[in-house]
Amino acid sequence: MISSTLVDGTLAGExxxxxxxxxxxxxxxxxARDALSALYPHTGRAHIIGVTGAPGTGKxxxxxxxxxxxxxxxxxxxxxxxxxxxPFSGGAILxxxxxxxxxxxxxxxxxxxxxxxxxxxxxxxxTGDVVRVLDAAGFETVIVETVGAGQAEVEIASTAYTxxxxxxxxxxxxxxxxxxxxxxxxxxxxxxxxxxxxADNTVACLQMMLDLxxxxxxxxxxxxxxxxxxxxxxxxxxxxxxxxxxxIATQGEGTAELLNAIEEHREFLHQTGLFENRExxxxxxxxxxxxRHDLVERLLTPAHTARIGATVDxxxxxxxxPYTASETLVRDILGARRGET
Amino acid sequence: MTEKRIRVLVAxxxxxxxxxxxxxxxxxxxxxxxxxxxxxxxxxxxxxxEAALQEDVDVVGLSILSGAHMTLIPRIVRLLExxxxxxxxxxxxxxxxNEDIPALKKMGVKGLFGPGTTTTRIIEFVREEAGKRGxxx
Numbered sequence: 439m440i441s442s443t444l445v446d447g448t449l450a451g452e453x454x455x456x457x458x459x460x461x462x463x464x465x466x467x468x469x470a471r472d473a474l475s476a477l478y479p480h481t482g483r484a485h486i487i488g489v490t491g492a493p494g495t496g497k498x499x500x501x502x503x504x505x506x507x508x509x510x511x512x513x514x515x516x517x518x519x520x521x522x523x524x525p526f527s528g529g530a531i532l533x534x535x536x537x538x539x540x541x542x543x544x545x546x547x548x549x550x551x552x553x554x555x556x557x558x559x560x561x562x563x564x565t566g567d568v569v570r571v572l573d574a575a576g577f578e579t580v581i582v583e584t585v586g587a588g589q590a591e592v593e594i595a596s597t598a599y600t601x602x603x604x605x606x607x608x609x610x611x612x613x614x615x616x617x618x619x620x621x622x623x624x625x626x627x628x629x630x631x632x633x634x635x636x637a638d639n640t641v642a643c644l645q646m647m648l649d650l651x652x653x654x655x656x657x658x659x660x661x662x663x664x665x666x667x668x669x670x671x672x673x674x675x676x677x678x679x680x681x682x683x684x685x686i687a688t689q690g691e692g693t694a695e696l697l698n699a700i701e702e703h704r705e706f707l708h709q710t711g712l713f714e715n716r717e718x719x720x721x722x723x724x725x726x727x728x729x730r731h732d733l734v735e736r737l738l739t740p741a742h743t744a745r746i747g748a749t750v751d752x753x754x755x756x757x758x759x760p761y762t763a764s765e766t767l768v769r770d771i772l773g774a775r776r777g778e779t
Numbered sequence: 780m781t782e783k784r785i786r787v788l789v790a791x792x793x794x795x796x797x798x799x800x801x802x803x804x805x806x807x808x809x810x811x812x813x814x815x816x817x818x819x820x821x822x823x824x825x826x827x828x829e830a831a832l833q834e835d836v837d838v839v840g841l842s843i844l845s846g847a848h849m850t851l852i853p854r855i856v857r858l859l860e861x862x863x864x865x866x867x868x869x870x871x872x873x874x875x876x877n878e879d880i881p882a883l884k885k886m887g888v889k890g891l892f893g894p895g896t897t898t899t900r901i902i903e904f905v906r907e908e909a910g911k912r913g914x915x916x
Contacts, residue, residue: 454864457834460835461835527810528784529811531817533817539818550834
């Protein structure tokens with residue numbers, strides 16, 4: 439079996455095996471599932487850091503700096519950088535490595551670029567599985583950089599234990615900061631390019647957003663699985679107030695503070711037991727994804743798939759609607775299944 | 780359900796700072812449905828081989844305008860082989876004098892694309908090689 443060789447190689451930290459196993463997973467072969475099952479018991483050791491933010495805020499440059507800082511502290515770092523797939527050609531330009539050239543030649547670093555391949559949440563469908571591979575290969579920290587995110591690409595929060603949201607001066611006013619979505623998933627807020635005009639104003643807007651969160655009856659800024667916050671505007675007890683860290687990633691300024699904040703958050707998660715909550719939420723979302731995928735794959739026969747084209751035409755022509763059409767197809771599928779047994 | 784895409788590393792080894800050509804080719808391959816990892820300027824052979832390994836690419840495309848191809852390309856090809864990636868398709872674009880072409884082909888460079896080559900020709904070439912090697916487009 440190719441996959442068992444790749445699993446052994448990955449567990450031994452062989453880079454070629456790691457790279458090939460990731461390809462196998464991206465391409466979704468049956469063998470990849472066997473490999474992932476075999477790897478699973480060896481995962482759960484890495485701290486997973488998510489890095490998200492709008493395009494051009496400096497995510498890749500910041501990841502480069504963070505990785506250098508982790509390496510200076512003797513920690514092996516795996517990096518997964520996701521860039522968008524073209525909805526028209528299916529191709530992609532994966533350009534995050536350009537900003538990570540300082541990391542070249544270090545055996546304690548492994549960088550893998552992934553195309554989103556049609557997934558809209560900011561990650562590729564298999565990004566979580568690729569995290570498992572790097573985790574099992576012995577990388578103690580895995581950094582996942584999302585595609586340049588708008589307001590709703592929040593999938594990273596269910597993959598990472600510590601999520602960094604990267605902002606920069608001039609991106610928007612205080613109204614942007616109180617909208618839902620991206621800002622809410624931050625465990626740490628980073629104002630990058632802090633040497634630019636307006637950096638203090640950006641920090642002030644984010645502070646105001648956090649003050650409102652602290653006064654709210656529910657803990658905005660938090661994953662829904664986390665329990666309600668204690669009142670007060672400082673980090674205390676089981677409440678974490680996301681710190682705001684100013685960085686200039688091109689010069690490495692603020693990187694050490696950022697890394698310290700990540701480590702503090704990690705300790706906070708473990709001390710409060712919130713880590714288990716997040717891990718359970720992550721496991722749930724992962725399992726539900728696999729289950730949905732499997733159900734669709736198993737139940738849709740080629741005959742059903744063949745009907746999809748005509749059904750789509752009928753929906754587009756307003757001869758039927760997506761709800762009725764789906765209900766009809768589901769009834770047929772379940773009916774056929776019952777007939778089989 | 781398999782979703783194999785052709786993965787291409789586009790790299791500029793050496794010291795010349797002109798990457799317009801490499802970017803045009805990267806964009807064309809993207810539009811042909813391939814996943815293109817673009818590493819940027821001034822890459823050493825070691826950096827290129829390392830990226831090819833981590834990214835598990837099918838194709839390595841090198842753009843060289845500096846005249847250093849006879850020094851850089853053999854080194855890159857050897858590093859790829861050392862890493863067990865001797866099956867990777869190596870193609871080169873840029874300014875390569877005709878008299879150097881046989882030597883480069885002999886060391887394993889499959890495609891050489893000089894000035895005036897259309898992006899269509901490059902895409903066709905990669906697809907033909909992909910077909911021969913049993914990759915899916």
